[in-house]
Amino acid sequence: MGEFELIRQFFAAAHCAQAVEGVALGIGDDCALLELAAGQQLAVSTDTLVAGVHFPAVCDPSLLGQRVLAVAVSDLAAMGAEAIGFTLALTLPEVDAQWLKDFSDGLSRMAHRCRMSLIGGDTTRGPLSFTVTVFGRIPAGQALRRDGARPGDLLCVGDHLGDAAGALSLVLGERQAAQELARPLLARYWAPMPQSTLGQLLRGHASAALDISDGLLADCGHIAKASGVALEVNQQQVPVSTELQALLGRDAALQAALTGGDDYVLAFTIAPEALQRLVLPGFIHVHVIGRVLPGEGVTLRDSQGHDITPVQRGYQHFRETP
Amino acid sequence: MGEFELIRQFFAAAHCAQAVEGVALGIGDDCALLELAAGQQLAVSTDTLVAGVHFPAVCDPSLLGQRVLAVAVSDLAAMGAEAIGFTLALTLPEVDAQWLKDFSDGLSRMAHRCRMSLIGGDTTRGPLSFTVTVFGRIPAGQALRRDGARPGDLLCVGDHLGDAAGALSLVLGERQAAQELARPLLARYWAPMPQSTLGQLLRGHASAALDISDGLLADCGHIAKASGVALEVNQQQVPVSTELQALLGRDAALQAALTGGDDYVLAFTIAPEALQRLVLPGFIHVHVIGRVLPGEGVTLRDSQGHDITPVQRGYQHFRETP
Numbered sequence: 001m002g003e004f005e006l007i008r009q010f011f012a013a014a015h016c017a018q019a020v021e022g023v024a025l026g027i028g029d030d031c032a033l034l035e036l037a038a039g040q041q042l043a044v045s046t047d048t049l050v051a052g053v054h055f056p057a058v059c060d061p062s063l064l065g066q067r068v069l070a071v072a073v074s075d076l077a078a079m080g081a082e083a084i085g086f087t088l089a090l091t092l093p094e095v096d097a098q099w100l101k102d103f104s105d106g107l108s109r110m111a112h113r114c115r116m117s118l119i120g121g122d123t124t125r126g127p128l129s130f131t132v133t134v135f136g137r138i139p140a141g142q143a144l145r146r147d148g149a150r151p152g153d154l155l156c157v158g159d160h161l162g163d164a165a166g167a168l169s170l171v172l173g174e175r176q177a178a179q180e181l182a183r184p185l186l187a188r189y190w191a192p193m194p195q196s197t198l199g200q201l202l203r204g205h206a207s208a209a210l211d212i213s214d215g216l217l218a219d220c221g222h223i224a225k226a227s228g229v230a231l232e233v234n235q236q237q238v239p240v241s242t243e244l245q246a247l248l249g250r251d252a253a254l255q256a257a258l259t260g261g262d263d264y265v266l267a268f269t270i271a272p273e274a275l276q277r278l279v280l281p282g283f284i285h286v287h288v289i290g291r292v293l294p295g296e297g298v299t300l301r302d303s304q305g306h307d308i309t310p311v312q313r314g315y316q317h318f319r320e321t322p
Numbered sequence: 323m324g325e326f327e328l329i330r331q332f333f334a335a336a337h338c339a340q341a342v343e344g345v346a347l348g349i350g351d352d353c354a355l356l357e358l359a360a361g362q363q364l365a366v367s368t369d370t371l372v373a374g375v376h377f378p379a380v381c382d383p384s385l386l387g388q389r390v391l392a393v394a395v396s397d398l399a400a401m402g403a404e405a406i407g408f409t410l411a412l413t414l415p416e417v418d419a420q421w422l423k424d425f426s427d428g429l430s431r432m433a434h435r436c437r438m439s440l441i442g443g444d445t446t447r448g449p450l451s452f453t454v455t456v457f458g459r460i461p462a463g464q465a466l467r468r469d470g471a472r473p474g475d476l477l478c479v480g481d482h483l484g485d486a487a488g489a490l491s492l493v494l495g496e497r498q499a500a501q502e503l504a505r506p507l508l509a510r511y512w513a514p515m516p517q518s519t520l521g522q523l524l525r526g527h528a529s530a531a532l533d534i535s536d537g538l539l540a541d542c543g544h545i546a547k548a549s550g551v552a553l554e555v556n557q558q559q560v561p562v563s564t565e566l567q568a569l570l571g572r573d574a575a576l577q578a579a580l581t582g583g584d585d586y587v588l589a590f591t592i593a594p595e596a597l598q599r600l601v602l603p604g605f606i607h608v609h610v611i612g613r614v615l616p617g618e619g620v621t622l623r624d625s626q627g628h629d630i631t632p633v634q635r636g637y638q639h640f641r642e643t644p
Binding site for chain 2: 024025028029030031032033034035036038040041042043044045046047048049050051052053054075076078079081087088089091119120121122124125126127129131133135136138140143145146147209210211226
């Protein structure tokens with residue numbers, strides 16, 4: 001048995017203890033088997049993370065394990081789906097038992113939090129990268145798509161924004177901060193919590209939704225385009241954490257919230273009356289940050305209503321170009 | 323819009339024209355949505371192919387596109403599932419429009435052959451590799467697993483073996499051959515045809531099945547282990563093509579058939595009476611090559627019944643270690 005076969009068994013043992021409804025057959029055969037109750041659809045999303053592009057090549061493998069899965073599950077949350085399972089394609093330059101154990105521990109922690117199990121995957125030799133494919137179930141016809149925003153809807157986000165982008169300077173060692181300031185920001189970068197509860201509660205209420213991964217303004221552009229509407233964002237309503245303001249100052253914190261990425265917070269549009277009907281648990285704080293109008297594109301407005309839309313809206317993650 | 327966003331749109335346009343039953347929502351949102359008819363399960367499998375490990379870094383991108391998908395679909399065939407769709411996570415060192423067009427053409431050709439559509443994916447910058455996750459449907463409880471082989475069953479394969487392993491020496495330029503000899507062998511390497519029809523016909527008849535990717539003897543070991551039985555392979559019954567014998571000679575051709583890999587031919591166990599009931603189309607040739615016995619492990623026997631099991635059974639694909 002080769003070392004890669006051992007790794008497969010190691011991951012299988014670490015993650016398949018958890019029996020999850022919907023997984024009829026897990027790791028070990030040519031395919032895994034999933035099943036759905038009548039009237040359900042399966043949501044599927046794939047994300048690749050490459051060392052040196054999406055995360056620093058040298059980092060804590062346990063945190064990396066958490067992050068790799070959380071980022072992928074966030075797409076399920078954005079659709080309103082309930083996570084079931086995931087496959088992991090792991091490409092490693094070499095086999096380091098301690099690194100694998102730590103990575104697996106972090107992955108396992110996030111899998112348990114999200115109540116999902118590893119159902120399959122592949123392990124190959126090559127430059128460090130991960131491709132995670134996640135599976136979730138959702139009642140047919142209730143998925144939160146990007147194309148349903150209508151003029152008159154409100155634009156909302158599910159939490160404050162910019163913490164992960166702010167934390168990146170700490171991750172890269174470009175900036176220092178006291179422990180009590182750094183800790184919550186780094187947690188937002190390394191272990192974003194997919195907003196699965198919010199996503200599921202928004203089913204039947206929100207008109208469009210997505211998770212913010214490329215930056216608020218860039219991702220709002222995706223809703224505007226898919227829905228054939230204009231979105232207006234009021235800068236003073238964009239929520240930023242006190243930690244981020246303490247780290248960067250108010251202006252740069254706002255900038256991180258508007259154009260930074262890696263938030264994995266939901267952005268959604270919803271009719272005002274539907275928002276009023278929404279009953280949310282105490283740990284979820286939804287912020288109205290703008291509205292949907294006829295037209296196209298995304299406009300940022302200051303407190304006087306002036307158009308202050310920046311030219312650069314996107315976000316290149318850790319590093320897009322070598 | 324970045325070049326990677328353009329690539330996503332290019333692939334979406336190339337592959338989503340094909341409407342496939344079971345795909346409720348394809349590329350373009352946070353997730354794709356699949357749906358199943360009542361009583362069906364979804365089969366899922368993930369494969370990663372890394373340049374320089376699973377395929378030569380310099381090769382025809384059109385052939386590579388075909389191969390990347392065929393290899394993954396073979397796992398669906400081995401389970402008896404009918405292909406629906408796939409996701410493609412594509413990591414590229416640089417954007418080369420002609421390379422992408424050719425790769426996409428090959429991928430598209432195989433997708434049409436297999437009647438499946440691209441439902442999602444991710445495009446990232448990094449060392450060349452692909453992770454394909456394939457989806458297929460199958461009536462609940464009818465999947466061909468590895469753990470059902472019983473003493474008294476026959477061991478069969480769905481085609482002759484070893485062509486791809488023999489072709490590898492041509493692919494690597496280590497050996498030359500006349501066109502008429504090289505062409506069919508290279509086709510088996512670059513465009514293996516997943517035995518989906520055979521897999522679906524075996525449902526309810528075969529007791530265990532898998533696709534041979536690591537070599538006949540190594541993969542038979544997986545059935546033996548999962549089923550808790552012994553498998554006996556009769557060397558003189560192992561089918562090899564006339565082309566492979568012409569290229570390598572009889573002995574080396576047999577060796578390629580027994581321990582070479584990349585065949586993507588089904589191996590299965592089946593009760594003798596179930597095999598007799600099986601009605602197969604003319605283009606499928608099933609070969610009985612051995613039998614299932616009580617015990618464990620895989621034994622290779624010559625025409626006199628002597629145990630000639632080789633020590634080295636595995637296959638390291640293109641190159642396992644850097």
